[in-house]
Amino acid sequence: MKHPLILSLLLVLSCFAVAGDHSPVRPQKVSTFSIVARDPATGQMGIAVASRYFSVGSVVPWAEANVGAVATQADVNVGYGPKALELLRLGLTAQEVADRLLAEDTFPGKDGRQFGIVDAKGNAVTYTAPHAPNWAGGQKGSNWAAQGNILAGPQVPEAMGKAFDATQGELAEKLYAALKAGDSVGGDKRGRQSASMLIVCKECGRNTNNDRYLYINVDDNPDPFKELRRLLDAALANNYGDQAYKLFEIKKITEARKAAEKAANYSPTNSDSHMDLGFFDYLAGDKKAALEEFEKAKKLDPNFRQQWEAEVSFEKDFAPIKEDKEFMNKLFPEHD
Structure with missing residues (x-):
């Protein structure tokens, strides 16, 4: 029977032998x-x-x-x-x-x-x-x-x-x-x-x-640059959307509209961005632009009318749009 100390030494040497088969792991520098x-x-x-x-x-x-x-x-x-x-x-x-x-x-x-x-x-x-x-x-x-x-x-x-x-x-x-x-x-x-x-x-x-x-x-x-661009567009769209509603809350409609327009530009395939811009266009007196933005949102969202109705019900300042029958007929024709 071998001495315990000899066994321990053999075990340690065998570990070094195995370790020698691999390159040492070095800390990576932030380059x-x-x-x-x-x-x-x-x-x-x-x-x-x-x-x-x-x-x-x-x-x-x-x-x-x-x-x-x-x-x-x-x-x-x-x-x-x-x-x-x-x-x-x-x-x-x-x-x-x-x-x-x-x-x-x-x-x-x-x-x-x-x-x-x-x-x-x-x-x-x-x-x-x-x-x-x-x-x-x-x-x-x-x-x-x-x-x-x-x-x-x-x-x-x-x-x-x-x-x-x-x-x-x-x-x-x-x-x-x-x-x-x-x-x-x-x-x-x-x-x-x-x-x-x-x-x-x-x-x-x-x-x-x-x-x-x-x-x-x-x-x-x-390709981190392509993904960073995607995230940047999303971040700026959300930032401008947030700014738009903050400005709207203090009745700065013109400024809110500009912020909402930037949000829509950064998120052209997001129906909510176009819908929000449509509301601010209408409040700013530009019904033609409002209808165009609502139509864009409608094409992007099959549940647009449901979302639109929910927004109008939630935000009382949007409610007068429903009383504008000419506009409503253009937005939601009878055959819709």
Whole structure:
């Protein structure tokens, strides 16, 4: 009978022999390209990011309304996100925050960090440590900073900045355009997997007391840009629909109508969006437009009349439409 100690040693050696047949598992770095930005017209701040990395939105984007936006990546110290926002909240500029983050970083891998910061005044910083995975670097402009690592080359952040500046419209569209531009010139040279967008502004989100305008994530998808676009359209449609009813509640019909029109544009196959716009068109005195929107909703929803009746019953301001017999005959002819 063998000695127990010898058996134990043999068991340990056999485990190492088996382990030697497999490559060691190494921690994966967050390699990505991102842009942090501020819209001076609205005060919105946000981040858009893409990577060949699972669920990049759970690691990179950080933002707080009227404070700033931060992207943490490469050999990432995730604590940079909340710490940066805390320092910005105290009144430090983006550059001062960057200096403090690096000075106080005691975790391993500091020479591989990368981050971007924009503060509430539009001051922007992009930082890439000397040992961040190549190619790594960034660019900054007025109200934005773009950066990335394991990229096809410097053309990626350059294209992102140009697209951001050239794109008209709200911050979400500018951020998406920047991300697409980065991808079009090579993006993350390992390929695609996930993407995320986070935008904040004071009490601009859906429902009540919500500073998060949108937060959409594609965690694992062979074409994250297509899915991010779909989610962005859905998010903006819901946001504008929510804005429309908030404006309607305070009797700003013209503004409510404009918001409802944007919601319908972002969700052209959603019958509810067209129906809502139809109601606001009618209240604004444009019966022709109202009928056109109701007809669009009718084609999309076989139960349109039931939904329409329910909406009119619920919202008393819509009730007078039922008394408009000429309009009702056009909307619901006798043969319907």
